[in-house]
Structure formats: structure tokens, C-alpha cells
Amino acid sequence: MLRGMLIVTELREVVGTAVVSAASRALDLALPALCAGCGLEGPPLCDECRPDLDVRLWSDPGVALGLPADLPAPLAQLEWCAPFTGVTRRALHQLKYDGDRRLVAPLADSVAHRWATAGAGGDVLVPVPASPDRVRERGFDQAVLLAAAAARRLGLRSEVALERVRETAAQFDLDRSARGTNVAGAFRVTRPDAIQGRWVVLVDDVVTTGATLAACATALLEGGATAVSAITVARER
Numbered sequence: 001m002l003r004g005m006l007i008v009t010e011l012r013e014v015v016g017t018a019v020v021s022a023a024s025r026a027l028d029l030a031l032p033a034l035c036a037g038c039g040l041e042g043p044p045l046c047d048e049c050r051p052d053l054d055v056r057l058w059s060d061p062g063v064a065l066g067l068p069a070d071l072p073a074p075l076a077q078l079e080w081c082a083p084f085t086g087v088t089r090r091a092l093h094q095l096k097y098d099g100d101r102r103l104v105a106p107l108a109d110s111v112a113h114r115w116a117t118a119g120a121g122g123d124v125l126v127p128v129p130a131s132p133d134r135v136r137e138r139g140f141d142q143a144v145l146l147a148a149a150a151a152r153r154l155g156l157r158s159e160v161a162l163e164r165v166r167e168t169a170a171q172f173d174l175d176r177s178a179r180g181t182n183v184a185g186a187f188r189v190t191r192p193d194a195i196q197g198r199w200v201v202l203v204d205d206v207v208t209t210g211a212t213l214a215a216c217a218t219a220l221l222e223g224g225a226t227a228v229s230a231i232t233v234a235r236e237r
């Protein structure tokens with residue numbers, strides 16, 4: 001894996017990103033399969049690491065002790081599978097930055113399981129769209145893949161019904177109050193027919209302050225959704 005990453009890094013300096021993502025995919029196929037959690041050879045998440053994604057499976061719905069308690073308005077519910085640490089963090093990192101799409105299945109399983117045990121309702125899953133630049137760079141939108149796979153497991157539909165209408169600064173570069181301003185008005189409903197009169201469940205990889213989810217929820221409610229909840233793979237404090 002390391003050797004593969006070094007080759008990719010060198011390639012990136014020589015050629016464009018599009019060629020690199022094709023090269024990364026070719027390398028993924030050529031490299032031995034390793035667990036994203038522990039690095040041992042085997043499935044994308046081994047049996048030892050897999051349960052880390054489901055640590056909250058049987059927790060009460062809502063916000064755990066020690067975490068900021070506010071539910072970002074106008075969300076009806078916010079759920080997540082695990083804290084953004086350890087195995088969960090490494091798995092999301094390997095999906096997003098190494099393009100290891102084999103991780104979509106186990107991560108989406110956890111989203112579906114947690115929503116099935118804790119979700120108060122919902123008619124349609126809608127992914128939080130990544131910026132078009134990131135999608136071009138990576139060759140895929142991880143939230144779209146996660147929402148589609150989780151929806152199949154839940155027997156619900158998943159609809160790409162939102163788009164980013166403007167670029168936003170990376171949320172992790174900003175303090176809490178700047179994050180809300182950064183993303184407010186950044187999303188637009190592209191498929192009103194898919195969300196009107198429906199209870200939407202937003203799907204994303206990580207939630208921090210919830211400002212991005214709140215901005216999406218505002219756009220969806222203005223676009224005619226009846227309610228908007230959200231579930232993410234991980235929550236960062």
C-alpha cells in the first residue's frame with residue numbers, strides 16, 4: 001500500500017489528477033487487499049475492526065453525554081454511527097482520499113443499521129453533495145455512494161436532489177460561528193419532485209457542527225420537503 005501511495009504521489013507531480021485517479025484505481029486492483037482499520041491483509045474491514053463502526057448501534061437516539069447537545073435547526077433528528085476516531089476515521093479517510101470504494105458497503109451497512117434502530121422516520125435518502133471540484137478530483141462523491149447503498153439496505157429510495165451552488169471554504173479551517181455563514185445558501189434543490197411532500201433523511205460521511213446539514217435542510221424545506229433528518233457515518237466533536 002505504501003509503495004502504491006508513493007507511486008501515486010510521484011505521478012501526481014508529473015501528470016494531471018484525472019490520470020492519477022485512473023492510476024490509483026489500477027493500483028487498488030494490483031495491491032493486496034488490506035483492512036482499513038488495522039492494515040492486516042483481508043477484507044476492507046476485518047471482523048475485528050468492523051464492530052467499531054457500530055459502537056452506537058444500540059445507544060439511545062440523540063446526543064451522547066459530553067457532546068454538544070444542540071440539534072442544529074431546522075433538523076428534526078441527527079444520528080451517527082460512531083465517533084470520528086480510530087477505525088472509523090481511517091476507513092472514511094481510505095474511502096475519500098485513497099478512493100477505496102470497497103469501503104462503501106460496510107460503511108453504508110452501519111448507516112442503514114443505525115437508522116433502522118434509531119431513525120424516527122423518513123421517506124427518501126438524499127446525500128449531501130460534495131463540491132464539483134472534489135468529485136472531479138476523486139472521480140466519485142462518497143456521500144452519493146453511501147446514500148445509495150444505505151437506501152438499498154433500508155428499502156428506501158435515494159435521490160441526488162441537491163447541488164452546491166457555490167464553492168465553500170473547507171469547514172475544518174473555520175471556527176464554529178464562521179462555519180454557519182460559510183455554508184448558508186450554498187445548496188440548491190435540483191429535483192423538487194423527489195423531495196416535495198417527503199420526509200428527507202440527509203446522508204453524509206462526517207458531521208462536526210452540523211452547519212452543512214442545516215444549510216441542506218433549509219434548502220430542502222424551502223423546496224417543499226415536509227421534514228429533514230440526518231445520519232452520518234461519524235461525528236466529530
Ligand SMILES: [Zn+2]
Pocket residue numbers: 035036037038039040045046047048049050
Ligand atoms: Zn482490521
